[in-house]
Amino acid sequence: xxxxxxxxxxxxxxxxxxxxxxxxxxxxxxxxxxxxxxxxxxxxxxxxxxxxxxxxxxxxxxxxxxxxxxxxxxxxxxxxxxxxxxxxxxxxxxxxxxxxxxxxxxxxxxxxxxxxxxxxxxxxxxxxxxxxxxxxxxxxxxxxxxxxxxxxxxxxxxxxxxxxxxxxxxxxxxxxxxxxxxxxxxxxxxxxxxxxxxxxxxxxxxxxxxxxxxxxxxxxxxxxxxxxxxxxxxxx
Amino acid sequence: xxxxxxxxxxxxxxxxxxxxxxxxxxxxxxxxxxxxxxxxxxxxxxxxxxxxxxxxxxxxxxxxxxxxxxxxxxxxxxxxxxxxxxxxxxxxxxxxxxxxxxxxxxxxxxxxxxxxxxxxxxxxxxxxxxxxxxxxxxxxxxxxxxxxxxxxxxxxxxxxxxxxxxxxxxxxxxxxxxxxxxxxxxxxxxxxxxxxxxxxxxxxxxxxxxxxxxxxxxxxxxxxxxxxxxxxxxxx
Numbered sequence: 012x013x014x015x016x017x018x019x020x021x022x023x024x025x026x027x028x029x030x031x032x033x034x035x036x037x038x039x040x041x042x043x044x045x046x047x048x049x050x051x052x053x054x055x056x057x058x059x060x061x062x063x064x065x066x067x068x069x070x071x072x073x074x075x076x077x078x079x080x081x082x083x084x085x086x087x088x089x090x091x092x093x094x095x096x097x098x099x100x101x102x103x104x105x106x107x108x109x110x111x112x113x114x115x116x117x118x119x120x121x122x123x124x125x126x127x128x129x130x131x132x133x134x135x136x137x138x139x140x141x142x143x144x145x146x147x148x149x150x151x152x153x154x155x156x157x158x159x160x161x162x163x164x165x166x167x168x169x170x171x172x173x174x175x176x177x178x179x180x181x182x183x184x185x186x187x188x189x190x191x192x193x194x195x196x197x198x199x200x201x202x203x204x205x206x207x208x209x210x211x212x213x214x215x216x217x218x219x220x221x222x223x224x225x226x227x228x229x230x231x232x233x234x235x236x237x238x239x240x241x242x243x244x245x246x247x
Numbered sequence: 248x249x250x251x252x253x254x255x256x257x258x259x260x261x262x263x264x265x266x267x268x269x270x271x272x273x274x275x276x277x278x279x280x281x282x283x284x285x286x287x288x289x290x291x292x293x294x295x296x297x298x299x300x301x302x303x304x305x306x307x308x309x310x311x312x313x314x315x316x317x318x319x320x321x322x323x324x325x326x327x328x329x330x331x332x333x334x335x336x337x338x339x340x341x342x343x344x345x346x347x348x349x350x351x352x353x354x355x356x357x358x359x360x361x362x363x364x365x366x367x368x369x370x371x372x373x374x375x376x377x378x379x380x381x382x383x384x385x386x387x388x389x390x391x392x393x394x395x396x397x398x399x400x401x402x403x404x405x406x407x408x409x410x411x412x413x414x415x416x417x418x419x420x421x422x423x424x425x426x427x428x429x430x431x432x433x434x435x436x437x438x439x440x441x442x443x444x445x446x447x448x449x450x451x452x453x454x455x456x457x458x459x460x461x462x463x464x465x466x467x468x469x470x471x472x473x474x475x476x477x478x479x480x481x482x483x
Contacts, residue, residue, distance in 0.1 A: 014252050014253060014254040014445070015252070015253040015441075015445050016250050016251070016252055016253075016254070017250060017251040017441070018250040019250070059344055066266060077273070085441075090481075091481040091482070093481060098481060105396075106395075106396040115430075136272060147474055148276070158394060158395075159342075159395055159475070159480060159482035159483075160341075160474075160480060160482070160483075161403070161433065161436065161473050161474070161475055162297070162340040162413060162431065162433070162472065162474060162475040162476075162479075163412075163413040163431045163432055163433030163434070163436065163472070163473060164430070164431060164432055164433060165432070165433045165436055165437055165440070166437070167397070176399075177399040181322060194351075194400070195398065195399045195400060196399055196400055196401070196443070197397065197399030197400060197401045198395075198399070198444075200397065200399065200440070201401055201402070201403055201440040201443055201444055202444065203255070203439065204401070204436070204437040204440035205251075205437065205440060205441035205444060207432070207437055208251055208434075208437055208438065208441060208457075208460065209250070209251050209459075210407050211461075221444075223445075224444065225447075235395050236398065236399070236441075237398050238397070238398060239395070239396055239397055239398040240398075243398075244394070244395060244396060245326075245327040245329060245334060245395070246327070246395035246482050247396075247397075
């Protein structure tokens, strides 16, 4: 079985509203001698997607009332509050802290909201790569979320194009020929987590290539596969 | 910044009680021309660790009463029950389904319990590699857990040796010079998730090498870093 390679893409530079991320990624990858290939999966951080899509809003970071108002307006339901921390559900169905609003790595006086439709953001990058260089890639838009019970943040998928979000092995057999019960793997979340290992918060690397994934995982996908229906969820 | 490589180790073969995993991994890695190197991180699935440590117990898979009794005996606290599904806290502090008891990939008539002390399991492999071939590796013992809110399973760390479980970037600055607020990254969980991308449930690959991680992340670590204190947790 071949190895998997996770290749950081450097030199993307500062992203501004209405920048086209596809060409920026293509050029930066080519400039470092790792041109994109079929069945690569690009992982692109939410931050540059939100910037390119002009999802920055003015916010005085010290104004906690204004901050709370933005969080409320970006939430459809609040699960828990403690002090300044709000755990809420976004319009996309994500449950996360502060509605995914990002204050770091943004110009002082601004906050970055989540993309309106992050699957569409991923599709836009995928389509751009196909149109510009004729290469068929998967795209995962990633963000950094906390989790209950476990300390520390991990990167997860908030948008997906051209690759499965969940790989459903239900009904397969394990290596002893026994039926496997529960084998729906959150592929896009694991890809996002893997990419984070080369991106790092402070290193200014907003994109990575994950190269060597199973060819059969590249299909139409949506981040909606990763949202657990409320009636199946014991922790709301 | 260099790429990260995730290399599956094939040919480990069937693991039996009292097998020494360190030499088995060393030999299988050497046999496929990827001998272990300093600052490699080995990811080893719980299943072979539990087998080597003789954590198999007899269980008729159709006997739901016996199954429930084992889950109870492996749990310190039950958070939720629905039908056959129990979400409970193990002695290690992990919150997971069915106390982490594993029925797949185990001989029919048996179940695999979690290692008693999975940090110690990781240390044993790390020490063995150092003693046999003089190479300094990190070790993550991984298992497959569900999560609230998000559909699909991901691999997480249940034991750690020689590498940080959480990388604490608190107090650093981002690439715009602003103070970062929340930047404790669940490194060992992201490593486990990355490794799962080459292991796959049905492929019979129980170990992977993650090569190219930051040298500074290799230090004394413990899976206890990943357990969120109950008083900080809004979802118990």
